[in-house]
Amino acid sequence: MxxxxxxxxxxxxxxxxxxxxxxxxxxxxxxxxxxxxxxxxxxxxxxxxxxxxxxxxxxxxxxxxxxxxxxxxxxxxxxxxxGLPSAREAGGGREPAFEPTMKILDRMLRTGSSNVSDGVLKQLERMTEEAVGEYERLGPLVLVPRLVKQREWVEGLCEGRQTLHQRARLYKVAARLSGLLGSLAIDRGDLATARAYCDEAFQLAELVDNDDLRAWVRGTQTLAEYYGGEYQSCLDLAVDGLRYGRGGEQEARLLVQGQARAAGRLGDTRTVMAAVDRAQELAADYPSGAVSPCLALDGYCGARIDGNAATALLSAGDLEGSRRFAFSALARFDAAGMAGPRSLTRIDIALTFLSDDEPDRAAHIVGEALTISASRPIATVTVRTGQFLDAGRRFLPTASMRHLAELAADWQNPARPGLPRG
Structure with missing residues (x-):
């Protein structure tokens, strides 16, 4: 002292x-x-x-x-x-009592010990990346049990001992898994669970002080607020995410999926276009016929950017702009054979024609959307179809709208409806 x-x-x-x-x-x-x-x-x-x-x-x-x-x-x-203390300061000339050598060696062994190898960590990271890529193809009913099991296993590993570098990698995997589970909870309409998972994911991102991971979680949190109707909160989270993701791989996703869509709901067309323009500059290159995952760990492709721009402009009332972006995205979604985006983008297009008082054309396009997803009905298409029918209520006396309402009733997924994903 x-x-x-x-x-x-x-x-x-x-x-x-x-x-x-x-x-x-x-x-x-x-x-x-x-x-x-x-x-x-x-x-x-x-x-x-x-x-x-x-x-x-x-x-x-x-x-x-x-x-x-x-x-x-x-x-x-x-x-x-x-300098060295005097003999008196050192204890009156007594021989210092060092620790036994074996105790030092034992401490060295425990300090370098770990309950997880680099090979296991690499496998966990690969599995998480695969889950992101399979998200839309497999959906909640398949992925939730798998990811819950993986998350519980990772939590057990976290309770053990690892090197600092290994622990940081393990926390990143845990954050990704919690973020994925949060998004799946959004799909099922369970926003309370979604927010809890996302808060946990962001806490883990903070612990490893990783800006890319914080930006990715913020992007997922914007989904919960958007589908909960909290558009200002969605916008605030997107802006905060851009603090971490500016110049990184998550910037484009935050701009169009969060900022642009929330601004569209708030009627701010100028912010929508500014966000879309910047995102287009950042569009990641993807092979022809390929589309980035909706929860991409790397950059957002042009199709995703255009699809989100279409939804944002539709909300802002720019029907012509929405239709232009939607058709641009649709060509690439069709080429990639992605049933969910193909159906949802068609419903956005149909809503523009419905607003132009073309119910027959609009109803035909929604019918196409239902047919595309018929082999694997998803809750998002069910809900968006319901929104379309609500918007076109005044046209229900027409034969095309009555036929669509009957088709939707027959098609509807018996599982609990989820919330729409753009």
């Missing part, structure tokens, strides 16, 4: 004040330096810095070296490591 008003304490305070830092700011700078240089999370705070300056506590490793690096000095310059 240092004596009160120690040389180190006085020197630390002088250098801190010369640098214009508060005790809390110095603690934050040390924590950031420990992570950047050592990938080590430390528990320093303003209270500990105050104790150092008052001389009631001495900095333990790695703080002497971190302080020296921060202030561009040596530990000796700061009043630390003045």
């Amino acid at each position: 240092l004596a009160g008003n120690s040389p180190f304490g006085r020197e630390l305070r002088r250098r801190r004040e010369d640098a214009g830092l508060s005790q809390r700011q110095l603690a934050e700078a040390l924590a950031a330096l420990a992570w950047d240089e050592l990938e080590l999370r430390v528990g320093v705070d303003g209270n500990l810095v105050s104790r150092w300056e008052r001389g009631t506590a001495a900095p333990r490793p790695p703080y002497p070296d971190l302080l020296a690096q921060l202030f561009r000095a040596t530990p000796e310059d700061l009043g630390l490591r003045p």
Whole structure:
């Protein structure tokens, strides 16, 4: 323990004040330096810095070296490591009581031990990426049990011991799985569960301090708020996500899936177009006939951007713009054979024709959408068809709309309806 008003304490305070830092700011700078240089999370705070300056506590490793690096000095310059203590200070001449060698070796073994190998982590990461790619093809009934089991297994691993690097990778996998489960809960209309999963995913992203992961989770959180009718919250989450994802692979998704669609619901056509224009500049290259997943871990493709732009402009009342983007997206969705996007985009197109008082043409297009998804009915198409019929209520006396209503009733998925995904 240092004596009160120690040389180190006085020197630390002088250098801190010369640098214009508060005790809390110095603690934050040390924590950031420990992570950047050592990938080590430390528990320093303003209270500990105050104790150092008052001389009631001495900095333990790695703080002497971190302080020296921060202030561009040596530990000796700061009043630390003045030399070996005298025999009296060391304990009256008694031989120091070091730990037994075997105890040190045992600690070394435990420090480097892990209940997960790099090979297992690579497999977990691959499985998570595959789940993202299979999301729309398999749907909630298949994926939920699988992902719940994987998430529980990962949680069990997290309770064990890993190296810092392995733990960060394990937390990233856990965050992806929670985010996927949150999105699947949105599909089933369970927004409370969706928000809980997404909050957990964001907490894990914070723990590993990963901006790409934070941006990906924010994109998923925008879905929950959008389908919950909380459009301002959706917009706020998208903007916050862009703080983390600006210039990264999630930026385009946040712009069109979150910001543009929420702005469209709020009637802000200018923001819709600004978001769409920027997203188009960022469109990821995909092979012909391929479309990025709706929860893409990498960049959003042009088809996804156009499909979301169509939904956003439809909400904002720009029927011509919505139709133009929808037809552009539809050609690529059809080429990729993606039943969900093919059906949902057709319903967006049908709504533009319905608004132009063309109920027969609109009803025919929705009928096509139902036919495309007939082999695997999905709840999103059911709900969007219901929204179409509600919007066209005044046209129900027409033969085409009556026929569509009967077709929709026969087609409807008996499972619990989910919320629409654009």
